[in-house]
Amino acid sequence: GLTASTAYTFTVRARDAAGNLSAPSAAARATTPAPTPADHEPPTRPVKLRGTVDGSRAVNLSWGGSTDDVGVTSYDIYQEDSRIHSVPGTRTAAHLTGLRPGTVYTFTVRARDAADTSSPDSDAIDLTTTAAPGAPASTAPTDLRISNRVQGKEYAIDLDWKQPETGGEIPAYQLFIGGRLTTTIVWGATPPKGRANYRLTVTDPRGTRYSMKLRAKLPDGKWGDFSAQRTVVLGD
Missing domain, CATH: 2.60.40.10 (Immunoglobulins)
Known part of the structure; x- marks a missing residue:
C-alpha cells in the first residue's frame, strides 16, 4: 500500500502484555521502486535456437532475442513441456547440466515479460548427450x-x-x-x-x-x- 518512487523511514517498537512499549529500534530507510509501465503485449517468439552437446551430462543453448512493448525480463528453457531453467532477459544463452548420458532431449525457449506473459515457443531442437563408455546403442525411434x-x-x-x-x-x-x-x-x-x-x-x-x-x-x-x-x- 505504499507509494511508488517514495522514500520511507521505518522503526520497530516491542509491546508487552501490559501495553508497555520499548524504545524505537534504529531507523531503516528504503525507497520504493518506480511503477512498472503497463505491459499489454506478449514478447515475440525466440528465434534460431541452436545447441551443442557438452559431454554426457550437459548441453549449451543459444537463441535470437525476443522483443516486447515494455521489455523481456527472462527466458525460460523447457525440456519437452517442463520448465527446467531460466536466465535473465539480457542473456540469450544457457548452459544446462544434470542430464543423463546417451539420452535425447527436446528443448524449446519462451520469453517472459514483466507482466509474467510468455511468448510462443521457439522452434524445438533435439540434442542427444554422449553415451557412457560401454553403454548399449540407443533404442529410440x-x-x-x-x-x-x-x-x-x-x-x-x-x-x-x-x-x-x-x-x-x-x-x-x-x-x-x-x-x-x-x-x-x-x-x-x-x-x-x-x-x-x-x-x-x-x-x-x-x-x-x-x-x-x-x-x-x-x-x-x-x-x-x-x-x-x-x-x-x-x-x-
Missing part, C-alpha cells in the same frame, strides 16, 4: 514427423518415424501424449521395416496442442528409449 488434417468433424493426426535398429522385429510401440501413455500401437500383421507410421483421430477443437513421443517394445520384451518429442497444433 528417430526422425519423428507429425502432421494433421481435417477429416469430417474430426482431425486425423499422422505420425511417421524411423524405427531403431534392435536386431529383431519390433512388435509394438507406446504412444505418449502430454507425457502420459495414450495407446499401444500393435501391428495387425508383420511389423513394418524401416519407417513406420500410425494415424489417430481426435475430436478436439482447432488450436488444440498435442506433445507426442513414442518408444518401441524391444525383441526381448522390454521398452526402449523415448523418441524426441514433437508438438502438433490442430489446424496448423
Whole structure:
C-alpha cells in the first residue's frame, strides 16, 4: 500500500502484555521502486535456437532475442513441456547440466515479460548427450514427423518415424501424449521395416496442442528409449 518512487523511514517498537512499549529500534530507510509501465503485449517468439552437446551430462543453448512493448525480463528453457531453467532477459544463452548420458532431449525457449506473459515457443531442437563408455546403442525411434488434417468433424493426426535398429522385429510401440501413455500401437500383421507410421483421430477443437513421443517394445520384451518429442497444433 505504499507509494511508488517514495522514500520511507521505518522503526520497530516491542509491546508487552501490559501495553508497555520499548524504545524505537534504529531507523531503516528504503525507497520504493518506480511503477512498472503497463505491459499489454506478449514478447515475440525466440528465434534460431541452436545447441551443442557438452559431454554426457550437459548441453549449451543459444537463441535470437525476443522483443516486447515494455521489455523481456527472462527466458525460460523447457525440456519437452517442463520448465527446467531460466536466465535473465539480457542473456540469450544457457548452459544446462544434470542430464543423463546417451539420452535425447527436446528443448524449446519462451520469453517472459514483466507482466509474467510468455511468448510462443521457439522452434524445438533435439540434442542427444554422449553415451557412457560401454553403454548399449540407443533404442529410440528417430526422425519423428507429425502432421494433421481435417477429416469430417474430426482431425486425423499422422505420425511417421524411423524405427531403431534392435536386431529383431519390433512388435509394438507406446504412444505418449502430454507425457502420459495414450495407446499401444500393435501391428495387425508383420511389423513394418524401416519407417513406420500410425494415424489417430481426435475430436478436439482447432488450436488444440498435442506433445507426442513414442518408444518401441524391444525383441526381448522390454521398452526402449523415448523418441524426441514433437508438438502438433490442430489446424496448423
